[in-house]
Amino acid sequence: MRIVFATGNAGKIREIRDILADVDAEILSLKDLGLSSEAEENGSSFGENARIKIMEIYDILNKRSDMKDTVIMADDSGLCIDCLGGEPGVHSARYMGHDTSYVIKNRAILDRLRDVPEEERGAGFVCHISAIDENGRIFDAEGEMRGRIAHESRGSEGFGYDPIFYLPELGRTSGELSEEEKNAISHRGKVLRMMKDILSGEGIISFRQ
Numbered sequence: 001m002r003i004v005f006a007t008g009n010a011g012k013i014r015e016i017r018d019i020l021a022d023v024d025a026e027i028l029s030l031k032d033l034g035l036s037s038e039a040e041e042n043g044s045s046f047g048e049n050a051r052i053k054i055m056e057i058y059d060i061l062n063k064r065s066d067m068k069d070t071v072i073m074a075d076d077s078g079l080c081i082d083c084l085g086g087e088p089g090v091h092s093a094r095y096m097g098h099d100t101s102y103v104i105k106n107r108a109i110l111d112r113l114r115d116v117p118e119e120e121r122g123a124g125f126v127c128h129i130s131a132i133d134e135n136g137r138i139f140d141a142e143g144e145m146r147g148r149i150a151h152e153s154r155g156s157e158g159f160g161y162d163p164i165f166y167l168p169e170l171g172r173t174s175g176e177l178s179e180e181e182k183n184a185i186s187h188r189g190k191v192l193r194m195m196k197d198i199l200s201g202e203g204i205i206s207f208r209q
């Protein structure tokens with residue numbers, strides 16, 4: 001049994017491997033298969049983009065008759081900031097340009113929110129995971145981690161917008177959490193655990209003894 005995770009994001013795949021460690025399957029990234037994604041993520045929702053990512057890889061493996069005992073999954077996620085009408089949202093990776101560093105992107109967001117009071121700094125990390133099995137059956141799960149936009153960037157754990165995502169109940173940003181701490185509460189952790197329940201309920205995956 002193998003799970004092919006259709007992502008080119010090294011931060012995501014690290015977290016995913018950890019969260020799926022109890023699944024009795026080999027976890028492979030696109031890089032492990034020598035593949036890369038060319039598909040344009042032009043959907044208007046996280047769900048549409050996750051679907052685009054799994055279908056691109058499904059079409060490739062299916063043409064090669066290489067879907068036996070395989071599940072393809074993809075994660076589309078992003079930071080939705082309440083006072084910016086949910087932006088950058090589905091554009092999170094492309095915000096200010098795909099190749100712009102997160103030091104610059106995070107600083108720009110902090111600047112945009114400089115005068116926004118504490119009670120209006122709410123934000124959520126949203127994650128949508130889609131999966132497709134060898135019979136072409138598609139499964140979806142979506143969830144969120146709520147927090148606030150911090151006043152300054154803090155922490156060097158995680159990736160992307162983690163250093164500016166403040167969790168009031170912990171008094172830390174998600175960039176200051178260990179991988180284990182983040183995975184226990186994160187959008188990605190929640191949704192992958194939902195997906196494990198769905199796929200094990202369908203008898204598609206099982207857990208290590």
Ligand code: ITT
Pocket residue numbers: 006007008009012037041075076077078079092093125158159160161162186188
């Ligand atoms: P793939 O499409 O190859 O998976 P990507 O980075 O382009 O990689 P997305 O299109 O889903 O992924 O964009 C998600 C962006 O949202 C990501 O690049 C980060 O900027 C941000 N993001 C999502 N989850 C995050 C997290 O847990 N911590 C920090 N930033 C996150």
